[in-house]
Amino acid sequence: MKTPLAFALAAVVLAALAAAPLFIPDYWTGVLLGMTGYVALATAWALFSGPTRYVSLATVAFFGVGAYTVAVLNEVLPYPLVLLCAGGIGAAMALVVGLSTLRLAGVYFVIFTFGLAELVRQTVSWWEVNVTYTMGRYVFLPFEGRHIYWQLLALAAVTLLISWAIGRSRLGLALKAIGDDETVAAHAGINVTRIKLMLFVISATLITLVGAIQAPRWTYIEPSIVFNPTVSFMTLIMALLGGAMRLWGPLVGAVPLFLLFEWLSVSFPDHFSIILGLLFILIVFVMPQGVLAKLEDLRGRGKP
Amino acid sequence: MTSFIAETAGAVRRLMTRGAAAALLASVASTAALAQDGDTVKIGYAVSKSGPNAGGSDMTVTPNYQLWVEEVNAAGGLKLPDGSQKMIEVIEYDDRSSAEEVVRAVERLATQDEVDFILPPWGTGFNLAVAPLMAKFGYPHLAGAAVTDKAPDFVERWDTSFWFMGGSVDYVDALTEILVAQREAGTINDQIAMVSVADGFGIDLVKAARPAFEAAGFEVSYDKTFPPETSDFATILGEAGNAGADTFVAFSYPPHTFALTKQAKVAGFNPPVFYLGVGAAFPVYPGIAGGSVEGVMSLGGIDPNNELTMAYRSKHEEVVGRAPDLWGSILVYASLQMLAQSIERVGLDKAAVANELSTGSFSTVLGEETRLENNQLRAINWIGQWQDGNFVAVSADGGEGKAAVKLPKPGWE
CATH class of the missing domain: 3.40.50.2300 (Response regulator)
Structure with missing residues (x-):
């Protein structure tokens, strides 16, 4: 498909999605909201982890920091500034973390990022307990589901756009080289660490913003609510299902999985975890490269 | 083998789309059903x-x-x-x-x-x-x-x-009232050892308790917050025991409440007032604590004569x-x-x-x-004590469905 045509099509779809809450009941707006949140998370996650193949479990660390920033600042600053602060804090944190850890590789990086989420959660708890003497903060912003949905939709669109732009740039090419073989990429003159760091910061900032935007939906925020590790795992699995190496991969993974979760929790509230576990096993065995790759694979085989 | 995988992949995809469709259908159906279903x-x-x-x-x-x-x-x-x-x-x-x-x-x-x-x-x-x-x-x-x-x-x-x-303030005030009466009766001194779990409940109560105890003329001579994962309280109990306080207050969750009781027994830590958080009002508490919990205090309580x-x-x-x-x-x-x-x-x-x-x-x-008063239930039993195998609601002097508190707490056995 030609690029202008693809953009026009994307704009039409986006407009239709934006108009949807005016026509559908609140519950479906809520479903769209949750889904868009995960599309943004999975796409932002894949932005860094897809090409570099650094599997990060730190998603919820940034997501939670975003939500907490809103909880702390929502009564002292106007909302747009709060979002700006959240983005800034996320970026700064990603910079510090990235500088100190992106030289780790493979399973060490996975373990570190998982630890990071817990570290941030414990640090926030410690701070609240020993310094501010509050546990649990309130977010009273006059947002309904659809307002939060629109913000998330815009963020998801921006994330996809960034992902698209990076994929076409020299940066994207460098990333692919790093993903294939870091040593070779370094010898070819690519500043590996700087590029990884840049991507990590962009990805983490977007994830932080998702948390910040979603925070007003829960009214009450405490570490155990916003640093829920399930968020990291869901994001990872959605991106992997769709295919983390492709622009639309995370979206293709997030949408059906989210609908599936929703359907499972409505229809089998008591067996949710069991069915979910079985499905994950199935996904890993049947489509280790993701749905999109599998589709291409199948189509390719059909041809003579 | 490959065709098997392709088939399975197809099945998964069908399942997923069908799942979403089923969710849609189910929601439509339930709305439709409601329209005629008024029984x-x-x-x-x-x-x-x-x-x-x-x-x-x-x-x-x-x-x-x-x-x-x-x-x-x-x-x-x-x-x-x-x-x-x-x-x-x-x-x-x-x-x-x-x-x-x-x-x-x-x-x-x-x-x-x-x-x-x-x-x-x-x-x-x-x-x-x-x-x-x-x-x-x-x-x-x-x-x-x-x-x-x-x-x-x-x-x-x-x-x-x-x-x-x-x-939280309600629960703390009820405790403070009893402590003040006991201090005036000479049962306890004006020192309190207080520990709390670093989680919503613990923080909220300790935040209410610090000013309330101080305003009532008590000194919190030991004030320690512990992480929710804590399971060994030997050090905390030892330090609390050395703090010279007659009153031990723990704003804890069930695992800590059970562990604190068991370890206090082992250590022979038996202050005149022993107050614990969530879990001490569970029916299983005496069983888990292994025997006598006479005199232990906590939030809640019932009136066994009601x-x-x-x-x-x-x-x-x-x-x-x-x-x-x-x-x-x-x-x-x-x-x-x-x-x-x-x-x-x-x-x-x-x-x-x-x-x-x-x-x-x-x-x-x-x-x-x-x-309800201003949409809130106020007729709540704020504080209870284990007395003769029942966790009864208590107040300083009893009355109005509450028993009189019995202090100092007797020995563990």
Whole structure:
């Protein structure tokens, strides 16, 4: 498909999605909201982890920091500034973390990022307990589901756009080289660490913003609510299902999985975890490269 | 082999699309069914059946919902103003201890299932998460298992919200009152050793306790917060024992409450006042602590001479198969009775029911004339003590359904 045509099509779809809450009941707006949140998370996650193949479990660390920033600042600053602060804090944190850890590789990086989420959660708890003497903060912003949905939709669109732009740039090419073989990429003159760091910061900032935007939906925020590790795992699995190496991969993974979760929790509230576990096993065995790759694979085989 | 994989992949894809379609269909169908289905009262709730909140839900909230529905339906259903009766139909979801899930479940109950009433989830955080939605859709919000000092503010913000468990300040004040009386009687000195769990409940109570104890002329000579994962309290108990305090206060969660009791026994730590947090009011507490817990104090308590309370307890044991806890359960159950009686008086109109809950007087397991003050239940037993195998509600001198506190606490055996 030609690029202008693809953009026009994307704009039409986006407009239709934006108009949807005016026509559908609140519950479906809520479903769209949750889904868009995960599309943004999975796409932002894949932005860094897809090409570099650094599997990060730190998603919820940034997501939670975003939500907490809103909880702390929502009564002292106007909302747009709060979002700006959240983005800034996320970026700064990603910079510090990235500088100190992106030289780790493979399973060490996975373990570190998982630890990071817990570290941030414990640090926030410690701070609240020993310094501010509050546990649990309130977010009273006059947002309904659809307002939060629109913000998330815009963020998801921006994330996809960034992902698209990076994929076409020299940066994207460098990333692919790093993903294939870091040593070779370094010898070819690519500043590996700087590029990884840049991507990590962009990805983490977007994830932080998702948390910040979603925070007003829960009214009450405490570490155990916003640093829920399930968020990291869901994001990872959605991106992997769709295919983390492709622009639309995370979206293709997030949408059906989210609908599936929703359907499972409505229809089998008591067996949710069991069915979910079985499905994950199935996904890993049947489509280790993701749905999109599998589709291409199948189509390719059909041809003579 | 490859064709097998392709087939399976196809099956998964079909399953997924069919899943989404089924969800759509089911929601359409349920809306359609409701239009013609007027013989039942639909009551929906989302509770934590899995995840970290499952224990609390399963102790205080879910069994009471089940008990109440079973009792009402066994009696022919909910009574309506015209004398007719309608059976309760329950729609139940698992929020998996996730704030986003509980919010969406309430949206689903309100706009997809279009239930007549929604019962709240367990916990302060989750009750607050759903409060704006309950208010938006006009549902009375009977926040049963939520301790918050901000209830008066919340009532103003969401005028169909009702708060049944009081706030930290209430619990701390009840304890302080007893401590002051005991100090004047010469039973205890003016030193307090206080520990608290670094989690919502512990922080909230310790924040209320520090100024309250100080204002009453006590000195907190040992003040320590411990992480929720803590399981070894030997050091904490040792330090608390050396602090020269006659009063030991722990704002703890069940695992810590049990561990503190066992380890205090082993260490022979037996201060005149031994006060613990959540868990000491569980019926299983004496069993877990292994023998005598005489004199241990905690939040909650019941009046063993109150026939209504005792009838509720035996009914709960009969239907659910185990005894309710001795703090929140009875409050949750009373809130349901008030809902049923409001419906009997004004029908199924949500606004009318909310108004009746605010202004009416009800006959509940708490008493013949239970009423709310500014949408809050205040007739709560704030503090209890294990006396002769019962966890009874106490006050400094007794009276009004409360026993007199017995201090100093006797030895562990």
